[in-house]
Amino acid sequence: MGKPKVSVITATYNDKENLRRIMKQVSLQDYDNIEYIIVDGGSTDGTAEIIQEAEALFGERLKWVSEPDKGIYDAINKGIRMADGEILGCCFDRYAGPDVISKMVAIMEKEGTDGVHGDLYYMEGDKVVRYWHQGQGNIRYGWMPGHPTLYLRKSVYDRYGLYKTDYRISADYEFMIRILKNKRVKLSYLPEVLIYMSHGGTSTNSLGAYLEGMKEGHRALKENGVHFAWFTDLCRTLRVLAQFVQKR
Template sequence: MLQPKLSVITIVYNNVRDIERTMLSVLNQTYPNIEYILIDGASTDGTKDIIYKYKSRLAQFISEKDKGIYDAMNKGLKLATGDYILFMNSGDEIYAPETVTDIFETAPGADIYYGETEMFNDNWQSLGQRRHRAPECFSWRSFKHGMSISHQAIYVKRSLAEPYDLQYKYSSDIDWIIKAAKKASSIVNTQLYVAKYLVGGISKQKHFASLKERFRIFHKYYGLIPNLVNHFWIAINLTQYYVRHKKTND
């Protein structure tokens, strides 16, 4: 059986604490046809020393200043030669050593594969499944009520992957996935947990800027009135979630 080549791209900047854990989740995969690309933003905290330990196992390694995370991701995309692209950024992990093998065994030749994500806190303790569960069937319209698939949990055919739009500083990954999904004719739900996600400590200011960008992106694809209605339901669902969560913790 033909085994498609997977390009895994890791972006990192000054994350000496987590980079090795992320790298080993890729390097320890049982799947044999992986091209691992690592893009470092000229780290100064010892991150590069960790990376150099495994440099011989990397297909490509760049360490230089960039213009932000999506600029770095575009550098990785330009270097990728695989049939599929996966972004597994520093701090996150591919779920288990067999995950990539299991994903490609679910169905041959899909345009996009996706799965579920487990959340972890700063102490790498599990917080369980994401609030937005992966939809049973996914299309470019599926994000209208929020980002229901993590960036780390989606494998995109490289021929569908456009460069990230650098006008967005915080939410370009949403735009990128929607564009790929619009072109896809075969999208497969693997029914698997495929990624572990480190919950970030994004500042409130950046979080608000991210939400504004997301609104602009959804407006572009879904229209103003549907977007306003959808955000009303997002707000209601978010409120209900936090109320339930608070009761559980009380």
């Protein structure tokens, strides 16, 4: 059997220069069975020309669509539906090296797991402002994988469904609670920094957004039947604070 195909999804909207950087990151990965999917929300800033550059980089390994959507989670869902890969992940930031996907696939295949995750740095320019290092753990005690590092077999989405688009900020958290709460989805942990993530994403770009994210996170716990959700909220907050202390 050959190597499993990995589908890497990037959702974008009127952010052509960042898309160009992300495309380059994906193209530099040394794993030789990558399908790249770009889901554009109908940009008007010249993104179409950037996608033409992606066609030159990826050839037949590229799939893309440009049309209005209902936000980033709706766009990711479109990408998942378009994917032919056995393993799926998203790329919105910078890989820590050219062998990140190779390492992810290798440990999943070795351990026979449903997915993989690892550590990440939150960056402001070249400065590390937060270090996401949680290892393995239990959702109940505030643990969760760093979503930008989470790559899953497509069978997980087939079994548990896609991202809920009625969450504005925390659909990724709700999804991870849904798949991990009963410990039926097994994840490998790669104990190294895999992603350099730009600080200031949807859930961290303001105090208001952070508070809305916490509110949605509490709702996600309740909807998924996690008892004493307030306790998990507290544990999760303490873990986040610890990440700022841990930064290197």
